[in-house]
Amino acid sequence: MRLILFLFTVLLFLNCEDKQSKKKSVIKTVETKDTLAKKPIQEPENEFPVLNDNNAIPFFAEYDKIHKENKVRITTDFGDIDIILYNNTKYHRANFIYLTKRHYFDDTQFYRVINNFMIQGGNSDDMKTGRKRHEIGQYVLPTDTKKGYTHNRGVISMPSSEIDNPYKLASPFEFFIVQQQGGAHHLDGDFTIFGEVTRGMDVVDKIAAVETDDGDWPLKNIYIRKVEIVE
Numbered sequence: 001m002r003l004i005l006f007l008f009t010v011l012l013f014l015n016c017e018d019k020q021s022k023k024k025s026v027i028k029t030v031e032t033k034d035t036l037a038k039k040p041i042q043e044p045e046n047e048f049p050v051l052n053d054n055n056a057i058p059f060f061a062e063y064d065k066i067h068k069e070n071k072v073r074i075t076t077d078f079g080d081i082d083i084i085l086y087n088n089t090k091y092h093r094a095n096f097i098y099l100t101k102r103h104y105f106d107d108t109q110f111y112r113v114i115n116n117f118m119i120q121g122g123n124s125d126d127m128k129t130g131r132k133r134h135e136i137g138q139y140v141l142p143t144d145t146k147k148g149y150t151h152n153r154g155v156i157s158m159p160s161s162e163i164d165n166p167y168k169l170a171s172p173f174e175f176f177i178v179q180q181q182g183g184a185h186h187l188d189g190d191f192t193i194f195g196e197v198t199r200g201m202d203v204v205d206k207i208a209a210v211e212t213d214d215g216d217w218p219l220k221n222i223y224i225r226k227v228e229i230v231e
Helices: 002-038 056-066 090-101 127-136 201-208
Strands: 071-076 079-085 108-114 118-123 155-158 175-178 192-199 223-229
Touching: 056 090, 071 090, 079 090, 079 201, 090 192, 090 223, 108 201, 118 201, 192 201
Parallel strands: none
Antiparallel strands: 071 079, 071 223, 079 192, 108 118, 108 223, 118 175, 155 175, 155 192
């Protein structure tokens, strides 16, 4: 009888110990999850680097390898302008595609218009444009004028930066379209041509014909409603 009682006591003790062990195991698991839940979640790094004169060219060299689009549409208050970008001016093409994908050009303006010469866009008197530039970065692009292109009517070219710039380094946020009949060949060698209009020169002509002030700014703002990749 004593032997039976002893065995019963041992089995009861082992069973209780096993339950306590399982409880401890469950509590440990819950504590581990709770600890992990309390750890701060690491924010993902910004998808886009802030560009500057040191990292812009390496960035666009890599960007060019992946993003091969070269057809864009500029939607304006006067109609659409379709443009093809040249693949062998790769930094300028990649830059324009990058800014397009970042929606930089949306709601900027054709802010400098000279009839029978050119229309220049990509800037604005809106503070939102300045904020966009700040987010993207401050940088210039080198001129690339030895690809055999000339400033014929309909080409898209990149103006010089506003900074002290004896080498006419390009302002990446702006562009101009030559509207002049016969072209504007006095610009050859100074500014980088990186594309041409394939449809919509009638729209360019309408924009060029608007009335402007003494600084060539249209009296009524001409907005670029959006720039999008079409192929």
